[in-house]
Amino acid sequence: xxxxxxxxxxxxxxxxxxxxxxxxxxxxxxxxxxxxxxxxxxxxxxxxxxxxxxxxxxxxxxxxxxxxxxxxxxxxxxxxxxxxxxxxxxxxxxxxxxxxxxxxxxxxxxxxxxxxxxxxxxxxxxxxxxxxxxxxxxxxxxxxxxxxxxxxxxxxxxxxxxxxxxxxxxxxxxxxxxxxxxxxxxxxxxxxxxxxxxxxxxxxxxxxxxxxxxxxxxxxxxxxxxxxxxxxxxxxxxxxxxxxxxxxxxxxxxxxxxxxxxxxxxxxxxxxxxxxxxxxxxxxxxxxxxxxxxxxxxxxxxxxxxxxxxxxxxxxxxxxxxxxxxxxxxxxxxxxxxx
Numbered sequence: 001x002x003x004x005x006x007x008x009x010x011x012x013x014x015x016x017x018x019x020x021x022x023x024x025x026x027x028x029x030x031x032x033x034x035x036x037x038x039x040x041x042x043x044x045x046x047x048x049x050x051x052x053x054x055x056x057x058x059x060x061x062x063x064x065x066x067x068x069x070x071x072x073x074x075x076x077x078x079x080x081x082x083x084x085x086x087x088x089x090x091x092x093x094x095x096x097x098x099x100x101x102x103x104x105x106x107x108x109x110x111x112x113x114x115x116x117x118x119x120x121x122x123x124x125x126x127x128x129x130x131x132x133x134x135x136x137x138x139x140x141x142x143x144x145x146x147x148x149x150x151x152x153x154x155x156x157x158x159x160x161x162x163x164x165x166x167x168x169x170x171x172x173x174x175x176x177x178x179x180x181x182x183x184x185x186x187x188x189x190x191x192x193x194x195x196x197x198x199x200x201x202x203x204x205x206x207x208x209x210x211x212x213x214x215x216x217x218x219x220x221x222x223x224x225x226x227x228x229x230x231x232x233x234x235x236x237x238x239x240x241x242x243x244x245x246x247x248x249x250x251x252x253x254x255x256x257x258x259x260x261x262x263x264x265x266x267x268x269x270x271x272x273x274x275x276x277x278x279x280x281x282x283x284x285x286x287x288x289x290x291x292x293x294x295x296x297x298x299x300x301x302x303x304x305x306x307x308x309x310x311x312x313x314x315x316x317x318x319x320x321x322x323x324x325x326x327x328x329x330x331x332x333x334x335x336x337x338x339x
Contacts, residue, residue, distance in 0.1 A: 086141020
């Protein structure tokens with residue numbers, strides 16, 4: 001298909017807010033600061049955030065991403081991703097003689113603390129989330145004997161609890177608000193005494209980005225969500241756009257993944273990005289659309305965001321020295337014989 005000529009009827013609706021949330025911003029800066037402060041390599045357990053471009057950029061700077069703590073050689077620094085980890089991972093790092101930096105998003109940490117508190121009070125905890133997601137694995141690890149996963153309304157029928165008067169629900173922070181509440185309603189129908197967490201678990205950024213997409217979805221023929229396929233909140237934006245009335249919605253990592261066939265018969269394109277997406281990728285999409293006649297950009301503003309999280313406290317210490325001390329204290333630089 002050839003390039004489209006500019007037309008006054010073609011426009012772009014650009015969601016605001018979009019892109020980086022405070023937790024992602026904190027985590028990415030933490031990796032960059034650690035590399036500046038301690039030099040490469042700095043190991044990161046799992047992707048620091050779910051975005052291909054961010055991971056590739058940090059790898060070029062000296063970050064090494066691993067899936068298991070055991071992959072990190074003793075005497076090194078390992079950072080835990082924004083999605084959080086289970087207590088057993090901290091234990092693995094200690095056994096492996098590693099200095100650690102915890103870049104878990106404070107909003108995820110809040111859910112972890114809620115899980116511990118309710119487990120200590122002997123509640124059954126119904127964790128609404130997607131099976132296999134790192135955040136769910138981390139939260140479940142805080143109280144595995146008390147937590148059971150509920151992966152959407154279809155899972156509710158099989159949920160069993162010890163005492164229907166002592167049941168609480170928690171949720172993964174990056175879910176669709178509407179789908180989560182649909183699951184909660186189904187759980188309440190089955191367990192009328194189900195209690196809710198003391199504050200909303202779904203993060204403010206996830207909710208704000210979904211709200212902006214809802215506002216523009218009804219007007220957009222096509223919605224392009226910039227984000228990676230392993231990003232839960234980005235995938236939810238595609239779903240929300242379709243439910244809001246968009247004729248089509250697609251998830252792309254980069255502008256060159258857009259298919260020109262998607263623009264057939266389209267006059268209004270909505271553009272947004274997941275909470276782990278840097279703005280440069282959105283700018284490239286806008287440039288791509290502009291080259292095909294979509295030059296008029298209107299902002300759809302759903303909320304103001306001003307939240308900033310402080311960097312992990314571990315960045316204020318000499319972690320290289322701590323790692324070396326751990327190796328010396330526990331018997332040389334070889335692999336831990338207990339592992």
